[in-house]
Amino acid sequence: MNNSFLQRFLSLIRTNSGLVILLLVALPLSALSADFITVNNLLTVALQTSMIAIAAIGMTFALITGGVDLSVGSVAALTGALAAGLSTRAGLETYPAILLALFAAVLVGALNGAMIAWGRIPPFVATLASMAAVRGLTLVYTQGRPISGLDEQFTFWATNISGIPVPLFVLLFVAIITYVVLHRSVFGNYIFAIGGGEETARLAGISPVRIKLGVYIISALCAGLTGLLLTARLWSAQPNSGIGLELDAIASSVLGGASLMGGAGSVGGALTGTFIIGILANGLNLLEVPSYNQQVIKGLVFIIAVILDYVLKRRLKKV
Amino acid sequence: MVFRRGHSSPIKIIMADQTYRLELKNITKSFPGVLAVQDVTLHAYVGEILALVGENGAGKSTLMNILSGAFSADCGTILLDGQEVKITSPRRAQELGIAMIHQELALIPQMTVAQNIFLGREPLFAAGTLVNIKKMMDDAQDILNQLGLDFAVNALISDLSIAQRQMVEIAKAISTKSRVIILDEPTSALSERESGKLFNLMRSLREQGVTLIYISHRMEEIFALSDRVAVMRDGQLVGVAPTKELTVGTIVQMMVGRELKDFFPKTETQRGCVTLEVQNLRSGARLKDASFTLYKGEIVGLAGLVGSGRTEIARVLFGADKNEGGEIRVDGQSVKIHSPQEAIRHGIGLVTEDRKVQGLFLGQSVRSNASVSLFQRLSRLGFLLYGKIDQWTRGAIQQLNIRASNLEQRAGNLSGGNQQKVVIARWLAVNPKILILDEPTRGIDVSSKAEIHSLISELAAKGVAILMISSELPEILGISDRILVMREGQLTAEFSRAEATQGRIMQAATGQLQNEGLNGS
Numbered sequence: 130m131n132n133s134f135l136q137r138f139l140s141l142i143r144t145n146s147g148l149v150i151l152l153l154v155a156l157p158l159s160a161l162s163a164d165f166i167t168v169n170n171l172l173t174v175a176l177q178t179s180m181i182a183i184a185a186i187g188m189t190f191a192l193i194t195g196g197v198d199l200s201v202g203s204v205a206a207l208t209g210a211l212a213a214g215l216s217t218r219a220g221l222e223t224y225p226a227i228l229l230a231l232f233a234a235v236l237v238g239a240l241n242g243a244m245i246a247w248g249r250i251p252p253f254v255a256t257l258a259s260m261a262a263v264r265g266l267t268l269v270y271t272q273g274r275p276i277s278g279l280d281e282q283f284t285f286w287a288t289n290i291s292g293i294p295v296p297l298f299v300l301l302f303v304a305i306i307t308y309v310v311l312h313r314s315v316f317g318n319y320i321f322a323i324g325g326g327e328e329t330a331r332l333a334g335i336s337p338v339r340i341k342l343g344v345y346i347i348s349a350l351c352a353g354l355t356g357l358l359l360t361a362r363l364w365s366a367q368p369n370s371g372i373g374l375e376l377d378a379i380a381s382s383v384l385g386g387a388s389l390m391g392g393a394g395s396v397g398g399a400l401t402g403t404f405i406i407g408i409l410a411n412g413l414n415l416l417e418v419p420s421y422n423q424q425v426i427k428g429l430v431f432i433i434a435v436i437l438d439y440v441l442k443r444r445l446k447k448v
Numbered sequence: 449m450v451f452r453r454g455h456s457s458p459i460k461i462i463m464a465d466q467t468y469r470l471e472l473k474n475i476t477k478s479f480p481g482v483l484a485v486q487d488v489t490l491h492a493y494v495g496e497i498l499a500l501v502g503e504n505g506a507g508k509s510t511l512m513n514i515l516s517g518a519f520s521a522d523c524g525t526i527l528l529d530g531q532e533v534k535i536t537s538p539r540r541a542q543e544l545g546i547a548m549i550h551q552e553l554a555l556i557p558q559m560t561v562a563q564n565i566f567l568g569r570e571p572l573f574a575a576g577t578l579v580n581i582k583k584m585m586d587d588a589q590d591i592l593n594q595l596g597l598d599f600a601v602n603a604l605i606s607d608l609s610i611a612q613r614q615m616v617e618i619a620k621a622i623s624t625k626s627r628v629i630i631l632d633e634p635t636s637a638l639s640e641r642e643s644g645k646l647f648n649l650m651r652s653l654r655e656q657g658v659t660l661i662y663i664s665h666r667m668e669e670i671f672a673l674s675d676r677v678a679v680m681r682d683g684q685l686v687g688v689a690p691t692k693e694l695t696v697g698t699i700v701q702m703m704v705g706r707e708l709k710d711f712f713p714k715t716e717t718q719r720g721c722v723t724l725e726v727q728n729l730r731s732g733a734r735l736k737d738a739s740f741t742l743y744k745g746e747i748v749g750l751a752g753l754v755g756s757g758r759t760e761i762a763r764v765l766f767g768a769d770k771n772e773g774g775e776i777r778v779d780g781q782s783v784k785i786h787s788p789q790e791a792i793r794h795g796i797g798l799v800t801e802d803r804k805v806q807g808l809f810l811g812q813s814v815r816s817n818a819s820v821s822l823f824q825r826l827s828r829l830g831f832l833l834y835g836k837i838d839q840w841t842r843g844a845i846q847q848l849n850i851r852a853s854n855l856e857q858r859a860g861n862l863s864g865g866n867q868q869k870v871v872i873a874r875w876l877a878v879n880p881k882i883l884i885l886d887e888p889t890r891g892i893d894v895s896s897k898a899e900i901h902s903l904i905s906e907l908a909a910k911g912v913a914i915l916m917i918s919s920e921l922p923e924i925l926g927i928s929d930r931i932l933v934m935r936e937g938q939l940t941a942e943f944s945r946a947e948a949t950q951g952r953i954m955q956a957a958t959g960q961l962q963n964e965g966l967n968g969s
C-alpha cells in the first residue's frame with residue numbers, strides 16, 4: 130500500500146521530471162534574487178531561450194530516431210547569412226529572401242538524411258561532415274564578415290508585440306505544429322518506431338528511409354528558423370553565429386527526456402529542457418556568478434538531472 | 449505419408465473439395481555459406497492448420513520469412529489463391545493478407561501495446577495523416593478482450609513479461625484479418641494455459657477459412673492442433689502428410705533422418721550433500737516467499753504458470769535482482785549475493801530465458817559468445833590464446849551439435865535453437881556448482897532437446913546441483929528427480945519423481961483441479 134503510493138509518486142515525478150527540475154532550479158534562484166521573478170526578466174529569458182528551443186525541438190526528432198544532428202549550428206548560420214545577403218546585397222524582397230534561405234536549409238537537411246538513410250553513414254559522422262562543410266559555405270558567402278543593413282520587415286521578427294517578444298510566438302507556432310506531427314501523426318508514430326527498433330519497423334511495413342529523410346529535413350528547418358531569428362535580433366547575420374548550438378540543443382532535448390539511444394523524447398520535453406538551461410543561465414547572471422564558473426555549474430546541473438532521471442527510471446522498474 | 453521425390457509435388461490431396469490458398473513452387477534461398485532453403489514446393493489449403501517442423505537450422509523460419517516478405521527468395525514462385533504474387537517487402541505481404549509472428553519477438557519496447565498492435569496500420573482520421581488515438585486504443589482493447597488478456601492497452605511493452613509480449617504479437621497478427629497467418633514458435637514462451645487460449649483462437653480462425661502455418665518443436669501441440677504436417681531437413685522439404693497418419697516417431701524420423709528412441713533420457717543420479725539452502729526468499733511483488741534445498745547431483749524441476757515467480761527466483765539467486773531479506777546458504781555458508789559476479793564466485797550459473805536480450809552478443813561471433821567466460825583462463829599476460837579457445841569452442845559445438853557455418857558466424861544469424869545452444873555452451877565452460885536453467889530448451893528441436901537433457905544429466909552426474917525452470921510439463925516430469933511448483937510468488941508444492949503427475953503439478957500451479965489441457969478450456 131505504502132509501496133504503491135511511493136510508486137505513484139515516483140512515476141509522477143518521472144513523467145514530469147523536466148518540470149520538477151525546472152522548479153528545483155527556479156525556486157532557489159527566486160529566493161536568492163529579487164529580480165528573478167519579474168515580468169521583465171522572465172520575458173528576457175523567454176526571448177533568449179525561444180530561439181534555442183526551436184533548434185532543440187528539431188534535434189529531438191533526430192534523437193528519437195536514435196540519430197543526432199550536429200549540423201544545426203552551421204545550418205542556422207547559413208540560413209541567416211543567406212537571408213540577410215539575398216535581401217540586402219542581392220536586392221531581393223525580404224520574404225522571398227527568407228524563403229529561399231529556408232529552402233537552402235531544407236536542402237542541407239535532405240542531404241544529411243540521404244547520407245544517413247541511403248548511404249547508411251552513421252548520423253554522427255554524416256552531420257559532423259555537413260557541420261564543417263556548411264560552416265565553410267557560410268564563411269565563403271559572407272567573406273567572414275557580418276552582413277547588416279536589414280530592413281524593418283526582417284527585424285520585426287525580434288521586436289515585441291504588446292510587450293511579448295515575437296520569437297515567442299514563432300516558438301509557440303513551431304511547437305504546436307511539431308507536437309501534432311510528432312505525437313499525433315502517422316509519420317510521428319513511425320519516428321518513434323524506427324527509434325525503438327528499426328528492423329521491427331521494417332517488418333511492420335514501414336520504410337525507415339523516408340522517415341529519416343523527413344526527420345533531418347525537419348531538424349534543418351528548425352535550425353534555419355533559429356538562424357533567422359538570431360539574425361533578426363542582432364540586426365545582422367554573423368558568420369560565426371550558432372557555434373555550439375548543437376550542444377545546447379542536445380542538452381535541452383536530453384534534459385527533457387529524449388534518449389540518445391532513440392525511441393524516447395517529446396516536444397514538451399524539449400521546451401522544458403531549454404527553459405531549464407535558460408533560467409539557470411539567467412539566474413547565474415543575476416547572481417553575478419562569473420561566466421567561467423557558470424559553465425561548471427551548468428555541467429553539474431546537467432549531470433544531476435540526467436542521473437536523477439536514470440535513477441528514477443530504474444527505481445520504477447523495480448517496484 | 450509421402451516422401452519428396454525429385455520435383456514432383458509431395459502433396460497427397462486429402463479432401464477433393466479443398467482449394468489451395470497458397471502454392472510455393474521451387475523456392476530456394478541461400479546465405480553466404482549456407483543453402484538455407486533448397487527447392488521447396490509446398491501447398492496449403494484454405495482453412496487449415498499446417499504444422500511446419502524440422503530440426504534447428506532446417507530452414508523453417510527462412511522459408512516463412514520469404515513468404516512474409518522479410519527475405520527475398522533467390523528463385524521460385526508463389527501463388528496466392530491461384531494468382532502469382534511477388535512478395536517484395538513486408539508491406540507487400542501485409543497488403544496481400546499475409547501476417548507473420550516472428551520467432552524473435554518484433555515489438556518496439558518503448559511504445560504502447562496499442563501502438564505496437566497497429567504499427568504500420570494505424571487507424572486514421574477521415575481526412576488524412578493524423579492517428580485516431582482513441583479508435584486505436586478502443587480497437588486494441590477489443591482485441592485484448594477477445595483474447596482474454598488483462599493488461600492495459602497503454603502499457604509499455606518494456607513493462608510486460610515475455611509471455612505477455614508474445615500475446616501482444618499474437619494480437620497484432622490476428623488484428624490484420626489476414627488470409628494467411630504464420631506463427632513461428634508462438635508458444636515457446638507460453639505456459640500451457642496461455643497456449644490453450646491461443647489454440648482455441650487458432651481453431652476459430654481456421655473455421656473462418658484462414659490458413660495458419662504453424663512452426664513448433666512441441667509434438668503434443670502439433671498433434672492436438674494441426675491438420676497436416678510438413679517436415680523440413682537441411683533446407684529441403686522431406687515430406688508432407690495428414691497429421692492423423694503420423695506418429696511422433698515417424699515425424700522425428702523424417703526430421704533427423706534416423707530413428708530416435710527416448711526424448712527424455714533419464715539417467716539415475718546419486719544425490720550428494722546439501723549444496724544450496726534458501727530460506728524465505730523475497731523480491732518485489734513477483735516473489736513473495738520461497739524456501740527450498742538443492743543437493744549435489746540432483747535435478748530439481750521448477751514448474752508453475754508464466755509469471756508465477758520462477759524466473760524471479762533465478763534472478764535473485766544469481767544476484768540480478770535484489771534479495772529482500774531471504775537467507776541463502778551455499779555449502780553451509782551463509783552468503784550475500786549482490787551481483788552476478790558474486791554469484792559466479794559462489795559457483796552459481798544462470799542460463800536466462802531471454803537469449804536475445806540477456807544471453808547473447810548478437811553481433812559477435814559464435815566463438816566469442818561461447819567462450820567469453822573462458823577468456824580469463826585461456827589467456828597469457830592478457831593475450832588470448834586463440835588456438836586453445838578455438839579448440840574448446842569446436843569441442844562445444846560438436847558436443848551440443850550446434851549448426852554454425854564456422855566459428856566466425858555472427859550469433860545473430862544462427863537459427864533460434866542454435867542460439868540457445870551457444871548460451872548453454874558458455875556455461876559449460878564455467879563449471880558451476882549450481883546451475884539454474886530458465887527454459888533451457890525453449891525453441892529447441894526434439895533431437896537437440898534430448899542432447900541437452902542428457903547434457904544436464906551428465907552435469908548432475910558430475911555433482912552439479914541443477915535447478916531447471918520449464919513450462920513444458922513433459923520435460924519437467926521427464927528429467928527431474930524432484931519437482932517444485934510455484935503459484936503467485938510462493939512455492940506451493942514439492943513432489944518426488946514418483947509422486948509427480950501432470951494433473952498434480954497443474955493443480956498446485958493453478959490452485960484448481962485441472963482437466964483442461966491442450967484441447968482448450
Ligand SMILES: Nc1ncnc2c1ncn2[C@@H]1O[C@H](COP(=O)(O)OP(=O)(O)OP(=O)(O)O)[C@@H](O)[C@H]1O
Pocket residue numbers: 479480482483484502503504505506507508509510511551851852861862863864865866891893
Ligand atoms: N540472416 C542470415 N544470415 C546467414 N545465415 C542465416 C541467416 N538466417 C538464417 N541463416 C542460416 O540459415 C539456416 C536456416 O535457418 P532458419 O532460421 O530458417 O532455421 P529454423 O528451421 O527456423 O531453425 P529453428 O528451429 O532453430 O528456429 C541456418 O543454418 C542459419 O544459420
Ligand SMILES: [Mg+2]
Pocket residue numbers: 508509510551632863864865
Ligand atoms: Mg526458426
